[in-house]
Amino acid sequence: MATRRLIYPIYQIGNPQLRIFRPSWFLTLVRPGKELPPDIVQFRVPMVMTKCDVKNYLEKIYNVPVGAVRTRIQFGSNKKRNHLNQKVKQPDYKVAYVQLAQGQTFTMPDIFPEKDSKPAEGSVEEMQQKFMEDEKQRQKPDPRRGGVTEWFGL
């Protein structure tokens, strides 16, 4: 259940500061699609959050010094159709570009590194891999023919 009112009471002079404890908003840090300067971090944020909300969220909960926040709403496509020819909507989401203050930078780490691990010696995987490599080698055409097919000839 949301821990905040869906419609905020209008602020009048003299009202106490609006405070939200334990918000049910969750930010997702994403790798940007195109190259961005090192002090800009890209987040996917819930649609209902504003720039001030994002700034306060990061500063108060995560102690991240935030310089500026810029947001945009990404339209999720409604073009694809399913097997019943109905349009399938992909959800819209809000993207926030957060510029860090105090000269801090952030580089997105490589979450999916290339793995060329060799299987352990004498194990089943190693024998399987060797067998597959031999099969592939057998399937290859004779290199002495120089790329000419083997359909004809002696």
Add this chain to the structure above:
Amino acid sequence: MATRTRLPLQSLVSKNLPAFRNQRCLVHTEAMAKEPVYPPVIPSLTAKSKSARLRQIQEQVSKIRAAPVQDKLSLITRIQRKKFVVHPQTFARNADRWYQHFTKTAYIPGLPDKFTVVPEKSEEESSSAVAAPNALPWIEDEAFQDIRSLVIQAILQEHWHMKKRRAFLYREQEHNVGPFLRNLVSGLTHSLGKYNPLLLLSSIDLDPQVNFYWRRGQTTVIKGHRKGRLEPIRFQIDDHPHSQIRITQQLPLFTSVEASYAAEVPEIKFSPSVMPLFRRQYDNNIFTGAKLPDPACYGHTQFHLVPDRCHRDKMARRQQSDQIEAFLRANALASLFTWTGAQAMYQGFWNHEDITRPFVSQAVITDGHFFSFFCYQLNTVALSVETDVDNPRKNLLWGTESMRLYESVQDGEVVGLKDNVIQLLVQFLMNRP
């Protein structure tokens, strides 16, 4: 019967062949001396090819070169295309680095040697510009005391004698500091007129318009019928300084053009839209503050007012105090580049005809209490891709940190008036060739 004497071959060969040889050689040299029968082989002008496009550009460039200054300006700014609108007073973070890249400017902290920042203790003036007719020693000179009292009067008039209501939202600077700066500028200029004859022939503009249009860098077009092609990035600055002083002669340069070769300009490989900077298409303007036939076509000093949005207190409330200096530098850079670039264009220098003598201007940016002084030397106007390939020249910006002029006004007295700021103001205005 007449015997036909067989002439020996040798005699024939030796006698006649040299003549034949000469004749043939003569024929060849005559052919060389005559006009070629066919016209020179140059690319077509109207074909749909890259060489035809290059030839069209060449024709345009030579047409602009041959035109008088008024037509040059109109030919360069004729075609409207999408361009980045650069605002000198911007909210963007680290705008000074971006602007340095756009204008190929190197920043040098401190002022050039001509101006000495005199500390509180008494020290002799060493500025050559102020030397004649009377050197201004720091204490007890009549002229300096007059100027000091002028400054005090200007401050008191706005903040003590005149009762002002609270300004409307975000109009505090324009309401409180604007008139003070106007009085200061006009008062100082007119009183220093007897020491600097240049100021007598100068023209003070109040709230002028200064515009400049240039191209720098290249991008690929992302969308549209021209997708995939290279396109120059166009910029336009429309600046409204608080006031400026224009003079009839050019100010002397601070350092030689060769000294700028070693300066470093930050290189940013991201598109300007990341900054954030936005593109629009409208009239391309190049304007110094007065139209072309005006005799006061060279710039002396500009005065800028820090807007309410970027005021010190508001930045401190948003925990962005480190951006104050960056904002001031970006403002000075953009404004002075615009002004000097427009001055250079008015003299007929443009992208393909680079400037022969550097253009120099000064600026003072203030928010009422804090003053920052900047000097700019424009060494090159050739910033587009074709002309920037082997152009080692860079533009230079000198600047100070912000210095406090006075603490406050209490009981009809200005408390904590600093004289070094007034010294610098006077030195700036006394600068002359």
